[in-house]
Amino acid sequence: MAEQGLFYQAFVYLAAAVIAVPIAKRLGLGSVLGYLIAGMIIGPFGLGLIGEEGEDVLHFAEFGVVMMLFLIGLELQPRLLWRLRGPILGTGGLQVVVTAVLIALIGNFVGLAWQSALAIGMSLALSSTAIVLQTLNEKNLLDTDAGQSAFSVLLFQDIAVIPMLALFPLLAIAPGGGALAGGHGAEAGGHAEATKWIDGLAGWEQTLIVLAAVLGIVIGGRYLLRPIFRVIAATRLRELFVAAALLLILGVALLMTEVGLSPALGAFVAGVVLANNEYRHELESDIDPFKGLLLAVFFIAVGASVDFQLIRSAPGFIALCVGGLVILKLIVLLGLGRVCRMGLDQNLIFSLALAQGGEFAFVLLSFAAQAGVVTTDVTAPLIAVVAISMALTPVLMLLNERILQPRVGTRERVEREPDDMEDMHEDRPVIIAGFGRFGSTVGRLLRANGIRPTVLEYDSDRVDALRRLGLEVFYGDASRYDLLRAAGADRARLMVIALEEQEHALSVLRSVQKHFPHLTVLVRAIGRPEAYELRDKGVDHVYRETLDTSLRMGVDALRLLGIRAYKAHRSAKTFLRHDEESVRDLGQLRHDRKAYTSAARERIQALEELLLSELEHEQEERDAGWDTESLREEFRT
């Protein structure tokens, strides 16, 4: 069936995604549900295009989850993480403990040994990070109260996996099974061979090594990565940067697996450490496509792993289990939401989002079976239950959006007037491309007024120098769509293009006008010809880089010649205004002329026109109010 190798498999997966997702999107179902359905259709129980290797694909694709957590970490400044410590420990902890205990009690009640029941309870208490975050993100709900709380809970669950993995071998009922040798398993990548060198060490040594690994990530991320990235950035080879980014994540994942921690958690820590790094936006936009693709494969694999045969053999029982699981989790979550004083609308989003089993359940359940805590005839249906509950989540969210929310009605209230300025800081309304002599002045003036611009700079040496001065500067080529997006171009209001090279500035302008037409663009121009060109391209705010300075020099020259300061000053103002007007007028003329003159001839002609236009408008009628000539004349008569 599926023996045709990698190309065939890749073809089937990609084809399924490309066909199913647009249809799902068009039907308003969201991409996650599309992938899941695609997986069910091509899976061994659907068309059978992919077979038993689905399991391996699942493990491989879990690397997408690792990447996702790395990216989430990148978005999270340590400061923000610290602010979330309450919800993470409180809400997350309560959710896991209460749900696990309740499920364990039910399991014990229906006749399972308490050890098995507890292991199942813990496994099922966890929700699906991948599905929840992807769905919330797609619906733009991540920044809401509900989104933040859901994220906190998921984060706690990711951390909780580690002690659970450590605990399972202790719960073993059936001795042996070679299970204890497993020690700590790990969900992604390193699930296969459990005999690691670390297992040979004593408990305190293991703890020490784990701590050292985490510390290594933190310190390495802080001090080692920046110079490395700088060297790589200096080569200006984009694929090398992508390679380095992937290498970083793979390295962290391997290290974590080696010491027995969750690679997703390690990637998350690495992300947080790098959140303040100037290469953050670049990393984000480089890894994002890989993450997206792997997550897609992951969702398809989940869909494919739903065992329809098993379901067909006991549909009532499975339905009961799925319903029971979802409803039980829902009740616990709704209660938690109440305790956290969430509004009903937010609480519904929060609870429905998290009311499913997660991908960690696959890992934990198979590990539990391996460790002899639970028998496989119990875990097999449970895995199906978890998969179905995951597939149900997008459906539940959709029902909530379409049917429940309109009735609940109280959309999140907007009541944040007092911290207006704070908002402005958070939002970064300005993006500055190019932070050289020109852009840096603009940026400093903005900062002096409490507005922190997002700065994009292509020169890695300069990035480094500016960082040392404590400025927020990010490395990257501002003409790239993905980088602009990562820098928040869809939320910003202004785009300042202060690049030294006109060609570069034009390519950034093209990109901005194409993808972010809502941005007001301010562009630095070298001189008149460049200003003409920018005006032709529809830019209203054009700044010739030497104009104001040369006028200031002219004013000083006039003053040194004995002209009174205010007169010289006003004269310069008048001059500036006329000059700007003439850029507009002569820019038009240029079009007519271009057809029949050479470039050199054109330059001379343009200068002539310029000088002529000056003679016509001399220091004219504007200051006549201070002129007493006419008054004296009238007085004489």
Place this chain on the structure above:
Amino acid sequence: MTPGAFERQILILFAHPALEKSRVNRVLIEGLADIEGVTFRDLYERYPDFDIDVPAEQARLLEHDLIIFHHPMFWYSTPAILKEWQDLVLEHGWAYGHEGKALRGKEFLSVITTGGRESAYRQGGHNRYTVAELLRPIEQTATLCGMDCLPPFVVHGTHGMTSEELRSHADDYRRTLIALRDGAVDLEAARAAGRLNADLFAVIKSRAR
């Protein structure tokens, strides 16, 4: 805007050098630009470097019937830009002098805010004179240009003003503007009262009459 559609086309020349710090004037000018028949010009916003476009300002004056200076009282006079505006825009031979008849027959109104209470603006008070008395130089400027001066609209006591009071003054201002536009103000009654908003109820004629 079709001239003649209203009894008076109104031009407000507003001056406040630090509007972002203002509490009162920010509320007073809210939504003025949207009133039909009223042109609102924020001078400091238009001319941050005092580079006043004289021909454009003059042309605008010609299009309106009632010219308003709206500003806080700064040293018993206008903020600097309004003085600059007078010096440059009210040219000899245009606004005054033998040939200067451009503004003849138009009307002029000052809209003033003061930090001190009304009781401070009178004989024996802190400021010794009423606002109307202090505005004499401006009144005379308008008069020399052939304009007819209305008694000023004064909001006193802004330092200790509650937001409800502020809101009610803003409503009064708006009502007054609309009444002036529609020719529904009893100017005799207003002149007798000394300031336009002393007793709006008496000054604004109801539409029925």
